[in-house]
Amino acid sequence: MSPHATDPDTSTSYSNYTSAISERLPHTDAQVPAHRLREFELKGGVFVVTGGAQGLGLTLAEALVEAGGIVYCLDIQKEPTAPFYETQGRVAKQFGGSLSYRHVDVQNAELVDEVIASIAAEHSRLDGLVAAAGIQNVKPALEFTPNDIDRMMGVNFKGVFHSAVSCAKQMIKYKTPGSMVLIGSMSGLNANKGLNSSIYNSSKAAVIQLGRNLAMEWCKAVETSEGKKPIRVNVLCPGNIMTPMVENDFKNDPSLRKTWEEANMLGRISEMKEYRGAVLFMLSDASSFMTASHLVIDGGYTAW
Numbered sequence: 001m002s003p004h005a006t007d008p009d010t011s012t013s014y015s016n017y018t019s020a021i022s023e024r025l026p027h028t029d030a031q032v033p034a035h036r037l038r039e040f041e042l043k044g045g046v047f048v049v050t051g052g053a054q055g056l057g058l059t060l061a062e063a064l065v066e067a068g069g070i071v072y073c074l075d076i077q078k079e080p081t082a083p084f085y086e087t088q089g090r091v092a093k094q095f096g097g098s099l100s101y102r103h104v105d106v107q108n109a110e111l112v113d114e115v116i117a118s119i120a121a122e123h124s125r126l127d128g129l130v131a132a133a134g135i136q137n138v139k140p141a142l143e144f145t146p147n148d149i150d151r152m153m154g155v156n157f158k159g160v161f162h163s164a165v166s167c168a169k170q171m172i173k174y175k176t177p178g179s180m181v182l183i184g185s186m187s188g189l190n191a192n193k194g195l196n197s198s199i200y201n202s203s204k205a206a207v208i209q210l211g212r213n214l215a216m217e218w219c220k221a222v223e224t225s226e227g228k229k230p231i232r233v234n235v236l237c238p239g240n241i242m243t244p245m246v247e248n249d250f251k252n253d254p255s256l257r258k259t260w261e262e263a264n265m266l267g268r269i270s271e272m273k274e275y276r277g278a279v280l281f282m283l284s285d286a287s288s289f290m291t292a293s294h295l296v297i298d299g300g301y302t303a304w
């Protein structure tokens, strides 16, 4: 029925219908609201990004600052990298948020706890985590030593666990319900063509499972004046991304690039910036009904 028609029985329902339609139409200039897509806003929120010295972590940290976040990158590298300083210079003044650095090995549970507690204390809140610190070790399973396994699981699994637990403690303490994005990988769901990485892939499968369990434990963890609120936990599973980690893989085996490019439906390696929208969605109220889930962004690699 046309929204312009008149209905003798329910004359008021048409105005409701018309306004519902107009909400979905593009705004004219005069109608543009003060805030577009407010549910993606992170203004004033405090966020921790592990592995934020470079690569995917740093790119995602930049996106959070652009959305108004106060962002702390935690990384094992003693000093901030040149890309970190470049990013800091680019975003700090422009967007109102801020980007800071803390030297932390995520395997050191006590230190992680201490640093995250001091960040939360400074702002009396903590709103989110991106757990991106990770390592790769490409080696046939027959050559993996027990130490290799401990190191990989120590960073990729235990490090994610410590980071998430330390953040949850502060969210509970300061009564700030929040959201966590654990960086998993499509490698947690498949075996990558041409890549001997049994332990890496297992560590990422563990992260995907960890996300589900933490989400369940913390679904009503934060006591607020409006009742119990969740700490949402989700896992982002990227496909192949051009980062320093992958540049290193290609240096060790130049044939890998072609193998991986041909292994997904889009026929290319992704860029770090292609995950900015996902992390903003997952950390903001735009994903308020999403928890215990994993989001796969892999150009179709795992679907065929």
Ligand SMILES: NC(=O)c1ccc[n+]([C@@H]2O[C@H](COP(=O)([O-])OP(=O)(O)OC[C@H]3O[C@@H](n4cnc5c(N)ncnc54)[C@H](O)[C@@H]3O)[C@@H](O)[C@H]2O)c1
Binding pocket: 050, 051, 052, 053, 054, 055, 056, 057, 074, 075, 076, 077, 104, 105, 106, 107, 131, 132, 133, 134, 135, 155, 159, 183, 184, 185, 186, 237, 238, 239, 240, 241, 242, 243, 244, 245, 246
């Ligand atoms: N590059 C890819 O194709 C790809 C795909 C899927 C998932 N991932 C995941 O994305 C995340 C980021 O990887 P990237 O490709 O940007 O790699 P990267 O090596 O460029 O960055 C990883 C960062 O983690 C830091 N780090 C390593 N060990 C640490 C520790 N013990 N404590 C604190 N920081 C530590 C490193 O210093 C580095 O800054 C990792 O979890 C990785 O497994 C990468």
